[in-house]
Amino acid sequence: MLKENSKEEFLQLIQENKGIIFRICNSYCRNKNDREDLAQEIIYQLWKSGQSFDNEHRFSTWMYRVALNVAISFYRKEKSSNAFMPLTDNLAELSDKNETNDEMEEKINLLQQFINELKELDKALMILHLDARSYSEIAEVLGITETNVATKLSRIKDKLKEKFNQKLLTTNN
Amino acid sequence: MNDLELQAIWQSYDKKLEEARLLNLQSWALNLQCFEALQKQKATSKLKSLINLKAFIAFLGIVWVAFLSFLVYHSLELSKIFFVVSVSAIIIVNIIAIVVYITHIVWLKQINNSDNIVSTQQKLARLQTSTMWITRILFLQTPFHTTWFISFKMFAHASVGAWMFQICITLFFTWIAIWLYRNISYKNMDKKWFRILFSSSEWTSVVKAIDFIKEIEDFKKDSVS
Numbered sequence: 001m002l003k004e005n006s007k008e009e010f011l012q013l014i015q016e017n018k019g020i021i022f023r024i025c026n027s028y029c030r031n032k033n034d035r036e037d038l039a040q041e042i043i044y045q046l047w048k049s050g051q052s053f054d055n056e057h058r059f060s061t062w063m064y065r066v067a068l069n070v071a072i073s074f075y076r077k078e079k080s081s082n083a084f085m086p087l088t089d090n091l092a093e094l095s096d097k098n099e100t101n102d103e104m105e106e107k108i109n110l111l112q113q114f115i116n117e118l119k120e121l122d123k124a125l126m127i128l129h130l131d132a133r134s135y136s137e138i139a140e141v142l143g144i145t146e147t148n149v150a151t152k153l154s155r156i157k158d159k160l161k162e163k164f165n166q167k168l169l170t171t172n173n
Numbered sequence: 174m175n176d177l178e179l180q181a182i183w184q185s186y187d188k189k190l191e192e193a194r195l196l197n198l199q200s201w202a203l204n205l206q207c208f209e210a211l212q213k214q215k216a217t218s219k220l221k222s223l224i225n226l227k228a229f230i231a232f233l234g235i236v237w238v239a240f241l242s243f244l245v246y247h248s249l250e251l252s253k254i255f256f257v258v259s260v261s262a263i264i265i266v267n268i269i270a271i272v273v274y275i276t277h278i279v280w281l282k283q284i285n286n287s288d289n290i291v292s293t294q295q296k297l298a299r300l301q302t303s304t305m306w307i308t309r310i311l312f313l314q315t316p317f318h319t320t321w322f323i324s325f326k327m328f329a330h331a332s333v334g335a336w337m338f339q340i341c342i343t344l345f346f347t348w349i350a351i352w353l354y355r356n357i358s359y360k361n362m363d364k365k366w367f368r369i370l371f372s373s374s375e376w377t378s379v380v381k382a383i384d385f386i387k388e389i390e391d392f393k394k395d396s397v398s
Binding site (some may be wrong): 009022023025030045049050052053062065066068069070072073080104111112119120121122124128130131132140141142143144148152160 | 176179180182185186187189190285286287288289290291292293294297368381383388389392393394
């Protein structure tokens with residue numbers, strides 16, 4: 001449990017785990033304003049749910065549960081305005097500030113595009129997997145069995161490989 | 174492509190996200206004053222306003238039931254038997270709807286974002302579809318709205334044609350009420366009549382929630398097929 005009125009402790013934990021918020025906001029919102037709104041909503045809900053945090057569990061696992069629940073609810077409400085925006089828009093924004101090789105950029109673009117096309121729950125599963133969370137942790141966050149996690153991930157990754165291979169073929173031709 | 178390659182791509186993306194500051198998270202999340210303001214601004218969350226709305230509707234329902242009960246209590250005589258029976262049936266249906274509303278308020282209070290995703294999202298989607306179940310229950314009172322005004326005087330004075338008309342109307346509304354009660358279900362959401370009945374914008378979110386419940390059920394399945 002987070003101590004009452006312990007804003008400093010709370011903000012420090014948020015700061016240490018801010019990557020989770022970045023990843024989730026960017027995967028569930030295509031629009032900058034929506035991302036800001038969702039980030040605020042997630043932090044507010046984390047603060048409000050602080051009493052339910054059990055110190056025996058990892059903070060990041062609890063944070064994933066709250067943040068993904070908020071993001072999925074937010075996404076479902078805002079779905080109509082969440083029409084797919086080409087990721088190149090985002091990458092252009094990123095490229096101005098970072099020098100990376102084209103190949104990696106292409107792969108990142110493809111991966112993000114693939115994640116954006118996934119259904120809400122599959123998206124949550126993939127985000128957790130890409131963050132190198134164990135099957136048991138993913139199962140705990142999502143509320144499904146480890147076998148189910150393994151089956152679903154295998155299917156999603158097969159589709160992803162297919163997408164990457166198709167892209168490679170197109171590039172080679 | 175293996176898991177490590179995939180995670181390497183994700184980490185590169187992660188790093189770029191953070192460096193590019195697509196979210197202005199650091200600047201405002203670390204600002205305590207801003208955080209305080211946010212708390213006040215969000216003091217009445219959407220969930221809380223939904224609880225208040227449901228509580229208000231339940232309160233109106235209780236007032237309506239109390240009023241009808243008052244009328245029934247002061248009409249307890251054989252000559253007003255149709256009125257007493259019909260209004261009592263309407264009261265029972267309304268009491269059921271009020272109980273459902275109160276149950277939803279309890280469910281809303283139980284929703285906890287720190288529970289697992291499937292359970293929380295399922296509860297939220299079920300609540301959104303609750304409007305449909307209440308509508309289904311309330312349809313059951315329709316035939317009684319066609320009988321409460323019948324009196325013994327009507328037996329003596331009304332023509333055969335008038336009685337035939339009355340019987341047809343009551344039977345029709347009885348049939349439609351039972352049929353709607355049995356058929357308003359997410360299993361029929363793809364049927365044309367269902368789409369027409371629930372086509373207004375306020376029902377769109379309900380229909381979407383039904384779709385999402387189906388999606389959650391599929392997601393929970395362990396099947397390897």
